[in-house]
Amino acid sequence: MRVFQFLALVLLTPWLAGCADTSYYLQSVGGHLQMMQAARPVTQWLADESVEPALKQRLALAQRIRSFAVTELHLPDNASYQRYADLQRRAVVWNVVAAPEFSLTLKTWCFPVMGCVGYRGYFSEAEARAKGRELAAAGLETSVYGVPAYSTLGWLNWAGGDPLLNTFIRYPEGELARMIFHELAHQVLYVRDDTLFNESFATAVERLGAERWLAAQGSESARREYAEFDGRRRQFRALCLATRTRLARIYKQNEPSAPDKQALLAMKNIAMQDFRDDYTRLKSSWGGYAGYDAWVAGANNAAFGAQAAYDELVPAFEALFVAQGKDWSRFYDAVRRLAEMPAPERAKALKEISTEHTSG
Template sequence: MKLKKIIGRTLLGLLLVIVVLAVIYRDLVGYGWMQLQGQLKVVREAVPLEEFVALPTTTEEQKEKIKIIQEAKQFAFGELGINYSENYSTIFDQEGKPSMFVVTACDPYSFRSHLWNFPVVGRMPYKGYFIREKAIAEYENMKEQGYDAGLRTAGGWSTLGWFQDPVLSNMLNRSEGDLASLIIHELTHGTLFVKDSVTFNENLATFIGDNGAVLFLENKYGKGSEAVTRYQNQLADEITFKQYMLGAAKALDSLYKGMNETPDATKQKLKAELIERIKVNYDTLNFLFERYSGYFSDFTPNNTFFMSMLRYNAQQDVFKKEMDEKFNGNLKAYLEYLKEKYPSV
């Protein structure tokens, strides 16, 4: 009887702790439950790629893109050192609509992101929603608190092994190289993820994705082939675009650091003037393709836009230099080295 009482009191104590934590973190619990429901809906409704290919409504172009995904996965596992998983072996039909929305927020006069705290993965500078109205409400909430806020759709995401990540049908609208890069990017997250190091994680996934896609196309079509050259030209445009934006972010950062004691009204004026110059000077850039032409014709960027550029691209030269110097440009050897150096949590 005494043992039963001890066990009973222990269970009661644990229950009280759980209740207290649920009350204290009720917003996080509610958000987690909402996200779980959204993720489960995607997982439940996803069908195997083979089943999707067999549907009479699936076009020949979509079938070809599914084949590219399967080929890119096998190349990633066999030639790049990406850890094997069953991710992207199913597909969720978005019916042409976005399935996930991402909110970001940043101080208006510095590149300091607002961070949301999550279990296991730690602090993150973005928050995802499966429900558009919830995302808009959080976006408006961040603006009301005085932040620069951003709201975008997600082209893909990784749950880091918690679920079997599906292909999103909108991914099939991408070009072959872009699609391979995205798949390798997301698989990299499931291979190496450092807690509380979002900038490192995203920069690395971008680096592995872009460089891995080039190797994938070279393996499939041969070096110097039309497909490889076309993708490398697309990457050249992307590099031109990103380098300009990183330079713009640096200019804004210098402005912010030089006006700590400046009144907010003056800060806003100086910031708006510099961003307008960034938009005007952008039109002097030359691109091989139309993808980046007129980029700012219908919107004005704020700090969340430039923070995103830094988060995904600021360390590309660092990774390339280290890979070339230590591993003679061998991407697989470099990734294996990083996996040992940064064991995933």
Template sequence: MKRILKRIGLVLLVALLGLAIWQHELISYGYMQAKGQLHIMLNTRPVAEVLADANVPDSAKVKIRLIGEIKQFAQDSLGLDPSENFTTFHDQEGKPLMWMLVGSDRYALTPVQFSIPLLGTFAYRGFFDKTRLLEADSLLRKQGYDTRISGIAAYSTLGFFKDPILSSMLSRNEGDLAQLIIHELTHGTLFIKDNLEYNENLADFVGDYGAERFMAYKYGDTSAVYRDYRAGLAFWERYTQHVVRGSQLLDKIYRAFKPTTPVAVKEAMKWKTIGQIVTAADTITDERSANRLPQRRVSTQSKLPNNAYFVSYLTYRKQQNRFKTEFVTQFNSDFPRYLRHLKQTYPSL
């Protein structure tokens, strides 16, 4: 019996070693992410403790209390699931929390897909370690992909852990903060495996709608701050339509390329078109007050955005009209009923 058990143990050990070699990169990435998540978990404080701390600025406490209001509103008025999220606080000490890497085909708006066990495939990958981030970015670029690196303002662990309030959140204005919190709470309520675009578009739709309702609830629908927030939503709706139209134009150009089309011609047509999209973005009307300037508009100050920018933007915003139309026409703008429909129709993780 002992000999049999030893043989079984040896077979299992060899199998585990083989798996570790075969999936070395995935295991290494998982270790990095687990280490980053553990660091956050070990360096959080209960919100009640932070609010009682005389060394914490009153301005920070105001925003922390506001997050509590937003969360309660999202549960009571929107029907999002109750959770322990945003009941703790993590001080980033002025450092970035993590970064997101997006890759795209160089001549097609096709994202690089990253697989995460249990959760499915994603059109981006998050990194707590900047060195690993830059290595992964360099590898994708060497393989011929367009890439984009951006900071992450918040993320959801989908109920696996208690998501904290991050110190970087506190620099946001009320409307942007409400949108962010409700977006993340939506992920904790409904998240469909292998359908990242749907998940992010839904969370953005609920975030926009919920933040607008929260601002009306808190300040009144005739207040200047509410009207300004509405003007911001209108601006980003026009901007999204502009990016979607631009993406459709790019896609049409890319599909017209033939295997014999010279790379120089592809490059020239690609960047000329992207340049036109960027230039035309400056004509989008913005009725917000001067102190609420756009933060997500394509910029020409450094370099033109590549395909990874458009892929990333579409992942979050492409389906906004679909959700809005369905919500208004089929559910008469009754959000709790609409949310129940979504949860019944799309089984969540």
């Protein structure tokens, strides 16, 4: 799961020294600067005889994918993903998300320029987990998870842009393509205060783009690997969607303030147990693939709420792509027109697009 970050934007905020949350912004600045300092051009890595051949192959593949993104998907052609950094850790940042006991609505944090988002990112896992414990002590359900990449929306391309990272460079070919396409899509468009719109749009671009990449450039083994992995992912996301829908119905129909709070908790617990049981059966059909075990073990309102940002509007964006004749430039223009609408009208338009596509 990826949530795009804007932590580096604090480099552009002159009021930092007087901010009430100075320590948070300082860790953001420091973490981003360390990443930028560790990055050097891919051409240098490829020319370095001490670099292992396997890494060189992945970097060369990433450059081909990036070129495809520009020429075939009409994604931005700039400094991003032309450098590489090994951060010597498994994630670039760790996100903290939180939600009430009987709601899937995430707690939001607001930042200058980027607006409000339903997560808070840390370059230190320890700091992220400490924040998670603090929120849990306040009565919220929390989830802390590592993020392999984040986007600075192209605003820092003058400083070298967003680099390729060790946190995702060894992903299977189809997943590597998805990652690059997703993050570049954030540079096409960003709507302030609408994480759901932003992430669903980027997820639609990554899905559609990866399918086109594999069809045009991928080997038979890469296509087969991707089909197997994506098939499991779609089944798992469908299970999660069903559970989110069930939980949302439980929370809406039963007010948490009602005297019989225990009955509400019991319904929630049954839904969560059914989710885990269904996952066990699903995993069995995969031959024991355990890639989602950790997520399921920690599943709660916060985790489901965060996942929704990547799923909920994707069908609408995919339908819009088809409606625009599968022409990328026309698709982006249509998405920009949606972005200019007030939030309620934007949501209504996307719902209508999805409904028309389903009924058609």
